[in-house]
Amino acid sequence: MRRGLVIGNWKMSVNRQSAIELVDAIIANLAVTSAEVVVCPPYLYIPEVSQHIKNTDLVIGAQNVAAHETGAYTGEISARMLKEFNCKYAIVGHSECRAYSDYTNISVAKRFCLAVAEGIIPILSTTETLAERESGKTFDVIAEQLNAVIDMAGIESFKNAVLSYEPLWAIGTGKTATGEQAQEVHGFIRQLIADKNPDIAHNIQILYGGSVKPDNVQDLLKMPDIDGVLVGGASLSADSFLKIYSSFQK
Numbered sequence: 616m617r618r619g620l621v622i623g624n625w626k627m628s629v630n631r632q633s634a635i636e637l638v639d640a641i642i643a644n645l646a647v648t649s650a651e652v653v654v655c656p657p658y659l660y661i662p663e664v665s666q667h668i669k670n671t672d673l674v675i676g677a678q679n680v681a682a683h684e685t686g687a688y689t690g691e692i693s694a695r696m697l698k699e700f701n702c703k704y705a706i707v708g709h710s711e712c713r714a715y716s717d718y719t720n721i722s723v724a725k726r727f728c729l730a731v732a733e734g735i736i737p738i739l740s741t742t743e744t745l746a747e748r749e750s751g752k753t754f755d756v757i758a759e760q761l762n763a764v765i766d767m768a769g770i771e772s773f774k775n776a777v778l779s780y781e782p783l784w785a786i787g788t789g790k791t792a793t794g795e796q797a798q799e800v801h802g803f804i805r806q807l808i809a810d811k812n813p814d815i816a817h818n819i820q821i822l823y824g825g826s827v828k829p830d831n832v833q834d835l836l837k838m839p840d841i842d843g844v845l846v847g848g849a850s851l852s853a854d855s856f857l858k859i860y861s862s863f864q865k
């Protein structure tokens with residue numbers, strides 16, 4: 616049985632004070648469910664948020680990780696640095712990074728490998744644009760993104776990884792994929808992994824991200840291959856984030 620997973624990706628939408636207020640409000644109202652609950656603050660606030668969540672059920676992750684281990688890479692943050700501040704997860708190849716920062720499938724694969732090497736669980740994000748969906752290329756682009764990482768990291772490393780499907784056309788747009796649309800892609804992703812290793816495919820959590828809100832999360836979670844959600848906008852309010860989290864069974 617795959618455990619539910621709810622991840623709040625705060626992106627660049629908080630400041631120091633609002634980050635701490637948000638984390639405190641989440642902790643104060645956190646009822647236990649069967650799911651794990653994670654927040655991903657901007658890098659700068661990771662040390663402080665990490666302190667605040669000590670001895671609570673809230674878990675911390677990073678929104679990204681460098682594609683290099685160490686050295687002269689101005690502005691980058693390595694997997695080892697994230698580990699020093701107890702990050703359990705790191706999002707790798709988020710749709711926005713792929714779209715706005717020219718990430719390649721190879722640089723995403725490097726980030727994935729370095730996270731795994733440090734014992735950080737990569738949340739490998741796969742995505743598509745609206746044009747790709749409308750021209751029937753969804754499965755091809757998702758397969759390319761996944762295969763680049765499988766080729767570099769090896770399928771065994773997916774034992775300690777999470778996958779996500781975050782269509783760019785649904786992110787921050789208020790347009791969510793329907794449960795059926797998301798399930799179709801999630802099923803495809805699980806089958807692609809199953810073709811390499813059925814056990815890993817059975818156990819790996821696949822999250823959906825893209826305008827998840829308290830009023831659409833149930834439709835998504837009903838689907839057999841949607842194990843959790845990555846939440847952007849709705850994770851910036853403790854109330855809506857916890858409503859989403861509480862949709863998981865106790």
Ligand code: 13P
Pocket residue numbers: 624709781785786787788789824825826827845846847848849
């Ligand atoms: P929104 O929930 O704001 O669409 O963002 C989704 C996302 O990018 C989560 O990583």
